[in-house]
Amino acid sequence: MNEGRRPATSTDVARRAGVSQSAVSRAFTPGASIAEETRRKVEEAARALGYRPNAIARSLTTRRSRIIGMAAAYLQNQFYPEVLEAMSRGLRARGYQLLLLMPEHGRHADPLLEEVMAWQVDGLILASTTLSSALAEQCRQAGIPVLLFNRTTSTAHVSSVTGENHRGGQRIADLLVAGGHRRFGFVAGIENSSTSQERERGFTEGLARHGFDLPARAVGSYSFEAASAAARNLLARADRPDAIFCANDHMAIAVAEVARHEFGLRIPEDLALVGFDDTAPAKWRSYALTSFSQPLQPMVDAAVALVCEMIENPAAPTRQAVVPGELVMRASTRLPESGWLDRDGQRIWRGHESG
Known part of the structure; x- marks a missing residue:
């Protein structure tokens, strides 16, 4: 250790290891090209001197903060x-x-x-x-x-990584129609969110393909509290939906809580419920939520x-x-007679693709 003295520098390590200063830098840069023997010498010298690479100093040299x-x-x-x-x-x-x-x-x-x-x-x-x-x-x-x-955007020069939002919405519509449902609801996320917009568009297009009008709609803003209010709005209607698709699992769980404990509804007998993301809570036995996965x-x-x-x-x-993702079927929706398959302990909806 260097107690009582100045901290060791990369120059000190290079001198002790008998290598160049650039070799010391490469030894502490993940993914950098360096011979294993050289790396070993540098690491041994660094331990002996108590050297720790200075990320701030390195960023000043490389112009990268990492x-x-x-x-x-x-x-x-x-x-x-x-x-x-x-x-x-x-x-x-x-x-x-x-x-x-x-x-x-x-x-x-x-x-x-x-x-x-x-x-x-x-x-x-x-x-x-x-x-x-x-x-x-x-x-x-x-x-x-x-x-x-x-997320996606129409702005140029921006890359994105998303799940199958549009296709997921379509698959959910197919499943609910195959399950015998006729009155549909949708709980939207934040209105300007591309994910919510694409999921809703896929859902409404899927329903239209089967001859159904637009679903009843309420906004949950991706919030538990707002989704609970949206559920009350939908479930208090005279033509209450018998199936609701929520733009994510978090809101679907809020809807399940309201449906069960405030309206006394059984899931899926009285109300089928589908989420999106396939998060850990969707797999919990208390909810067993059907959800389109985002791997x-x-x-x-x-x-x-x-x-x-x-x-x-x-x-x-x-x-x-x-x-790509899959629509994972659980106990929150009715089981159609066909159109699904078992894979790795999960029931996957395939619809017309199953053949």
Whole structure:
């Protein structure tokens, strides 16, 4: 140890290990090319001297902070805490650290711009929040690549990673019609959210294909409290829906609570219920919620690869990656006579694709 003396520097480590200073830098940079014997010498010298690489000093040299900002407006929905954990692991394996930014729920991420610039992040991932064209342009001018996660935008120069929102809505309509339902409801998320819009569009188009009008509609804003109010609105109607699709699982659980405990309804006998995301609570026996899956790890893997590619190659073209999912059937919906299959202990709705 260097108690009583100045902290060891990379120059000290290089001298002790008998290697160049650049070799020391590569030894502590994940993914950098370096011979294993050289790495071993550097690590032994660093331990002997008590050396720790200085991330701030390195960023001044490389002009990279190795920090990726991720904006997530709310964490009540279990999908996003799971995403954050997986995203942090994936970025750390690439040598980056994740910085969580919290914009106001339901608003643009624009007020975060000062934080983004102050932290000198190498890239920005926006999840559960929206992007204005002004923020996109400011980030582009600053050389900060922006990736939308579970969101899309019409703004140019922005890449995205999403699940099958439109197709998922269509599949849910097919399942509910096959289950014998005739009165449908939809609980929307935040009105300007592309995910909610695409899921609703797929659902209404799917119902129309079977000859049904638009479903009864209420807005849950991706909030437990707002979704509970939306459920009361729908279930108090004279033509109460016998099947409700909620734009995510978090809201579907709120609807289930209201249906059971305030209206005395049985699920699925009196009311079928479907969510979206297939989060952990959907699998709990208390809810056994039918839900269209958003495969979390494949989506995170795609996002990590894409944001790292944009950082390392600023000229790379924008891409919109769509990760396929499945409609997982559980006890919150009626079981049609056909159109489904068992796979790895799960019942998957295939509809007309099953043949």
